[in-house]
Amino acid sequence: MSPSRCGAAVSILPALLLLLSPASAFYLPGVAPTSYRDGDKVPLNVNHLTPAESERDPQVRSVFSFDYYLPEFHFCQPPEGTKYEYESLGSILFGDRIQNSPFELKMGINESCKAVCGKQTFPPEDSKFVNRRIFQDYNINWLVDGLPAGQLKKDTITEEVYESPGFPLGTIIDDLPVLNNHYDIFIDYHEFSQDKHRVVGVTVQSSSSADAKEIGDGVALCGEGTPLSLSESGDTDVVFTYSVYWNPSPTPFATRWDKYLHVYDPRIHWFSLINSAVIVCFLVGMVTTILFRTLRKDIARYNRLDAVALEDLSGTGIMDDGVQEDSGWKLVHGDVFRPPRSPMLLSVLVGNGAQLFMMTGFTIVFALLGFLSPSNRGSLATMMIIFHTLFGFIGGYISARVYKFFHGEAWKQNFIYTPMALPCLVFGAFFLLNLFVWARHASGAVPFTTMLVLISLWFVISVPLSLAGSWLGFKAKGIHEPTRTNQIPRQIPQASSYMRPIPSMLLVGVLPFGAIFVELYFIMRSIWFSKFYYMFGFLFVCFGIMIMTCAAVTVLMVYFLLCAENYHWQWRSFFTAGASAFYVFLYAMLYWVKTLSFTSWTSGVLYLGYSLLISTLFFVLTGTIGFLATWMFILKIYGAIKVD
Numbered sequence: 001m002s003p004s005r006c007g008a009a010v011s012i013l014p015a016l017l018l019l020l021s022p023a024s025a026f027y028l029p030g031v032a033p034t035s036y037r038d039g040d041k042v043p044l045n046v047n048h049l050t051p052a053e054s055e056r057d058p059q060v061r062s063v064f065s066f067d068y069y070l071p072e073f074h075f076c077q078p079p080e081g082t083k084y085e086y087e088s089l090g091s092i093l094f095g096d097r098i099q100n101s102p103f104e105l106k107m108g109i110n111e112s113c114k115a116v117c118g119k120q121t122f123p124p125e126d127s128k129f130v131n132r133r134i135f136q137d138y139n140i141n142w143l144v145d146g147l148p149a150g151q152l153k154k155d156t157i158t159e160e161v162y163e164s165p166g167f168p169l170g171t172i173i174d175d176l177p178v179l180n181n182h183y184d185i186f187i188d189y190h191e192f193s194q195d196k197h198r199v200v201g202v203t204v205q206s207s208s209s210a211d212a213k214e215i216g217d218g219v220a221l222c223g224e225g226t227p228l229s230l231s232e233s234g235d236t237d238v239v240f241t242y243s244v245y246w247n248p249s250p251t252p253f254a255t256r257w258d259k260y261l262h263v264y265d266p267r268i269h270w271f272s273l274i275n276s277a278v279i280v281c282f283l284v285g286m287v288t289t290i291l292f293r294t295l296r297k298d299i300a301r302y303n304r305l306d307a308v309a310l311e312d313l314s315g316t317g318i319m320d321d322g323v324q325e326d327s328g329w330k331l332v333h334g335d336v337f338r339p340p341r342s343p344m345l346l347s348v349l350v351g352n353g354a355q356l357f358m359m360t361g362f363t364i365v366f367a368l369l370g371f372l373s374p375s376n377r378g379s380l381a382t383m384m385i386i387f388h389t390l391f392g393f394i395g396g397y398i399s400a401r402v403y404k405f406f407h408g409e410a411w412k413q414n415f416i417y418t419p420m421a422l423p424c425l426v427f428g429a430f431f432l433l434n435l436f437v438w439a440r441h442a443s444g445a446v447p448f449t450t451m452l453v454l455i456s457l458w459f460v461i462s463v464p465l466s467l468a469g470s471w472l473g474f475k476a477k478g479i480h481e482p483t484r485t486n487q488i489p490r491q492i493p494q495a496s497s498y499m500r501p502i503p504s505m506l507l508v509g510v511l512p513f514g515a516i517f518v519e520l521y522f523i524m525r526s527i528w529f530s531k532f533y534y535m536f537g538f539l540f541v542c543f544g545i546m547i548m549t550c551a552a553v554t555v556l557m558v559y560f561l562l563c564a565e566n567y568h569w570q571w572r573s574f575f576t577a578g579a580s581a582f583y584v585f586l587y588a589m590l591y592w593v594k595t596l597s598f599t600s601w602t603s604g605v606l607y608l609g610y611s612l613l614i615s616t617l618f619f620v621l622t623g624t625i626g627f628l629a630t631w632m633f634i635l636k637i638y639g640a641i642k643v644d
């Protein structure tokens, strides 16, 4: 890209982003609205309890979530017994455990102070357990008509009011944990037509009262005043009570999710995006101009030298061109297509990376187009699984093409390893980490049937597709190598300090990371603080910027490498771009130090494990981008010179 074109692109970018920015809260309604008549029962479902950001300081103290009906909590169960609601694959994988509840909400009918069930007695062990959860700021998550019950909060920067899902299990008053046993449920409904009311907003305020009493048949006395704290030395009696308030609202059903999809601090996104866009544009422009100028000069010189050499043969005398003998990247033309060490591993990694790349790209585009409605819980994860399954084909194909290019012989292994590598890694890590979840009696252990569905999706669809792709790649004509490879490998001269593997990778890897780190912050926040992430407009642009950065910096690095007469570009390009994953991991650790303060080592293990897993996936993704870009570049430049 020339500098002027780059300038144009920079000025177009904000306009483009303006278009994208409203799209960040755009979605197609995923679920058909349910209408209720006055007095109809509106379902209230309960989900798992999740750790939340504390009110005292912005810290998260645990990563486990707990089943709502865990006996230690003593929450009232519905008289007809608990039952799981139907959920999507992604929703289950991401930990949702939605069940029915004994709460009775009747459309349009206010109720004050009802007992959920009879008196519950907390023995000291359970009190200890619940008090610990209160100290860790656990949130209760309810769904009313599919809409999460939350609390209204005000953005400290934009002053915008938004709804944050979940409400606290308890509070800390004077260093003493206090259990919230009364819930004020405020429901907004929209009168679509006479007798057709729809739920469009749910907030819950939980409070604590030691004086609440049940006086028979669901009626209670809700005390004011003294908060209820669970004794860790003796039994404590608790009555759970609730009130319901219905308020008409002008919000239509179609936009009922808008309050939840709040863009935290849009200025930061804008600032970082424009910032990184300018840097990237500058970088890509610089790389391409440098490369094209030098390359053109190099190529012209090489080809002229050839011509001079020919004339020389015909006896004109000394070469007086003022040029030295060949130098730079042309010297390694006889080695640059020499297969790298472990060609199998590299081709399998690139195949898997290509599959990941397609999955990520397609998921982001789908989300951007509004197909992933927030009301379809877990649709993002479901989409990712489906795309990953389908793009097994691409994975197999690319892996086979790369392997063929490396003159690989062990085809059977390549066919088998490609569909196995990443899924096995992810599955293994998932399984190991789940052991900790089980050990803690936390929820989140994936049910057997879900496991079965996942495995069959992989084995019945993904593996055959990958094999088909591999077969096509194997059958396809090999990629033409522009120069012949010498029999004897060339000596590689000593590299200067900054070209040594580790410093060069660390130096270059920081750039792709720079393109994504602000978005990464919000993604981490949504993962560990259980918040909605709905800024796909920003994510889309970030993803594009990251791809360009990865490609540009890796190509530049490899050009320098070849000029230093080092022809081991294959692994180097993979690792150079992949080095940004190291920064992602570092960032995760920094995030831990700054915003997470776990009170148990198992939380730490889980966090570390998932950070490692995510960084590894990111490594494969960016490494693949770097490798593929470099591969194209090498084929191009060596195709342009004449070698006899």
Ligand SMILES: *[C@@H]1O[C@H](CO)[C@@H](O)[C@H](O)[C@H]1NC(C)=O
Pocket: 108, 109, 110, 245, 246, 247
């Ligand atoms: C229900 O309670 C709310 C809030 O107190 C009030 O605004 C509304 O008018 C009440 N509705 C009925 C039907 O009494």
